[in-house]
Amino acid sequence: MHFKLAFIGFGTVGQGLAEILLDKKDFLEKNFNFQWTVVAISDVNKGSISNENGLDMKKVLELVKAGKKLDEYPSGFKGMNSIETITRTDADVIIEVTYTNIKTGEPALTHIKTALNAGKNVVSTNKGPVVKLAADLTKLARSKNVFYGFEGVVLSGTPAINLAKFTLAGNNITGFKGILNGTTNYILTRMEEGMSYEDALKKAQELGYAEADPTSDVEGLDALGKVVILTNVVLDTEISWQDVEIKGITGISKEDIEKAKSEGKRYKLIGSAEVQEGGTVKAKVWPEKLPLNDPLAGVSEATNALTYFTDELGPVTIVGPGAGRRETGFALLIDLLEINRRSSK
Amino acid sequence: MHFKLAFIGFGTVGQGLAEILLDKKDFLEKNFNFQWTVVAISDVNKGSISNENGLDMKKVLELVKAGKKLDEYPSGFKGMNSIETITRTDADVIIEVTYTNIKTGEPALTHIKTALNAGKNVVSTNKGPVVKLAADLTKLARSKNVFYGFEGVVLSGTPAINLAKFTLAGNNITGFKGILNGTTNYILTRMEEGMSYEDALKKAQELGYAEADPTSDVEGLDALGKVVILTNVVLDTEISWQDVEIKGITGISKEDIEKAKSEGKRYKLIGSAEVQEGGTVKAKVWPEKLPLNDPLAGVSEATNALTYFTDELGPVTIVGPGAGRRETGFALLIDLLEINRRSSK
Numbered sequence: 001m002h003f004k005l006a007f008i009g010f011g012t013v014g015q016g017l018a019e020i021l022l023d024k025k026d027f028l029e030k031n032f033n034f035q036w037t038v039v040a041i042s043d044v045n046k047g048s049i050s051n052e053n054g055l056d057m058k059k060v061l062e063l064v065k066a067g068k069k070l071d072e073y074p075s076g077f078k079g080m081n082s083i084e085t086i087t088r089t090d091a092d093v094i095i096e097v098t099y100t101n102i103k104t105g106e107p108a109l110t111h112i113k114t115a116l117n118a119g120k121n122v123v124s125t126n127k128g129p130v131v132k133l134a135a136d137l138t139k140l141a142r143s144k145n146v147f148y149g150f151e152g153v154v155l156s157g158t159p160a161i162n163l164a165k166f167t168l169a170g171n172n173i174t175g176f177k178g179i180l181n182g183t184t185n186y187i188l189t190r191m192e193e194g195m196s197y198e199d200a201l202k203k204a205q206e207l208g209y210a211e212a213d214p215t216s217d218v219e220g221l222d223a224l225g226k227v228v229i230l231t232n233v234v235l236d237t238e239i240s241w242q243d244v245e246i247k248g249i250t251g252i253s254k255e256d257i258e259k260a261k262s263e264g265k266r267y268k269l270i271g272s273a274e275v276q277e278g279g280t281v282k283a284k285v286w287p288e289k290l291p292l293n294d295p296l297a298g299v300s301e302a303t304n305a306l307t308y309f310t311d312e313l314g315p316v317t318i319v320g321p322g323a324g325r326r327e328t329g330f331a332l333l334i335d336l337l338e339i340n341r342r343s344s345k
Numbered sequence: 346m347h348f349k350l351a352f353i354g355f356g357t358v359g360q361g362l363a364e365i366l367l368d369k370k371d372f373l374e375k376n377f378n379f380q381w382t383v384v385a386i387s388d389v390n391k392g393s394i395s396n397e398n399g400l401d402m403k404k405v406l407e408l409v410k411a412g413k414k415l416d417e418y419p420s421g422f423k424g425m426n427s428i429e430t431i432t433r434t435d436a437d438v439i440i441e442v443t444y445t446n447i448k449t450g451e452p453a454l455t456h457i458k459t460a461l462n463a464g465k466n467v468v469s470t471n472k473g474p475v476v477k478l479a480a481d482l483t484k485l486a487r488s489k490n491v492f493y494g495f496e497g498v499v500l501s502g503t504p505a506i507n508l509a510k511f512t513l514a515g516n517n518i519t520g521f522k523g524i525l526n527g528t529t530n531y532i533l534t535r536m537e538e539g540m541s542y543e544d545a546l547k548k549a550q551e552l553g554y555a556e557a558d559p560t561s562d563v564e565g566l567d568a569l570g571k572v573v574i575l576t577n578v579v580l581d582t583e584i585s586w587q588d589v590e591i592k593g594i595t596g597i598s599k600e601d602i603e604k605a606k607s608e609g610k611r612y613k614l615i616g617s618a619e620v621q622e623g624g625t626v627k628a629k630v631w632p633e634k635l636p637l638n639d640p641l642a643g644v645s646e647a648t649n650a651l652t653y654f655t656d657e658l659g660p661v662t663i664v665g666p667g668a669g670r671r672e673t674g675f676a677l678l679i680d681l682l683e684i685n686r687r688s689s690k
Contacts, residue, residue: 020515027517158658158661159512159661162512166686167679169377170365170369170675170678189638292637292643293534295640295648298643301638312502313503313665313672314665314672315664315665316503316504316664317662318662319662320658327657327658334515341511
């Protein structure tokens, strides 16, 4: 199938996907009969450009990497804002990768609703809308006979959601636990080697894993958002932020780590949820001492991992990257290929 | 979609699937719009029975568990052999789970070819045909517009093949390494705790993990078959048994294990393959000392695990059960649901 794509937002993740699409153009056509044309890009800082015959994405990436505006692209129609780009172009897939407020979900939420209501497929790595409204948006997409893909909101391109929805389909998934934040796992890995919390955090910041204000990572808020998403999407139960017990890693001392070691255990910041008798869910983000024979205990550095508890297979764990420009861009490709599969039969 | 199923072979794996289908009848209909009727069963020891209106599978399981023949089933047509069952009934999916010689692939190979040539979907957990002819059989299935599913041949119901084919699609997979045999991993786990090889093997035999003649497991032959399958299916390269370097775990002593431990490492029997420059593949089954921060190092007991090396995501690992009656039966359900998805659009 041939798809017309429009990017709403064109930051690192969008550019990551664009690079993959260019690098793999032939591979995707040959292996999946997946062809694409980008017909529009709208970014609040970089400007906007559309061309119904398709944009030369190599040229677009060169412009953007040189710090130039999209308006400098030689041909096409300029100046459309994101809503206009969604509704007025003939794109059949909207790639929603704007910078979005995680709490309000905006502006991504409005973009996604507008696109789905216009009968367009949406792929997005924005967490906010999924945390708030995964079920409603999925229902809306279904009613319009289109697809809303958000594989990238958890574990970036590591196919955590896809695994639960398709590959483990047929199982009843009764809970999950995971290392859902790479920064804290990196810090704990260094502390395991003897570094202090402060030094490990500094190192994580130097490497770009942790932000200048590391609160969201180290206090467990980032993992919390992912627990809410996975609970709502995979366990099919609606919970919100307030329903999750939370504790970050700032209280863990070198002594705690040493003590765990002497017990043959290892601290990990674990995001988990479990369906209880009666159907309620117990969800939390908490530093847990795992025995070394737990598959999650062996996951080190900034790597993420997620164990699903299933009725037919018992625990099934996936381990892979949790962040990265190209890795998160790839998550969008997973969703695009899913749209392609759905359209191809 | 409603499917008419026929079982060719009705041993533990077939019965495992039958139980799952019964237990999950409503769940599968509600969640996947997947409905089924079993129209025939043919087993070389248990006899055969067919009924175009569907068999009462609860009754069939009761008979079989009581050690009785299928001929005692109260109604329907009896006495068809497996080929007749494949060609003469109106089943649209053949569940091929006969006891099969791993080297010749027979009788499964003939069953599968006959079914595909008759335009019927096939799901099978038999390794032999996949080791020998995965590419040809897949091509045959495609030419007949049907599906040949064999998720269960590696890691039982842990969706290793599905993960590579669908969930990681878009990646170029350049190699893999895995713990592909549960028995040897169980033995190594016990040895890690200080048990001798002989005692650990005995324990594995008591638990039913290892056969009376453990050669196939402990000399790496079982893992070898899986390396050949994964190489042919996932790396898209044809190799055969002889192309794989092989060494089992019988030469590993308690001292070797202790020495590895003192180096911060752990022995695992690793099946691996890697595409080389020029497109050839280097494949082997070998006891390897893994550093403890390798996700495979933390996989203990009879659990299996598989790491794919991908171009976009780096290493992605899946950990789950590698054997079991119900777990392997479940692998067939994964394939059935894939057929359902393909037919539903």
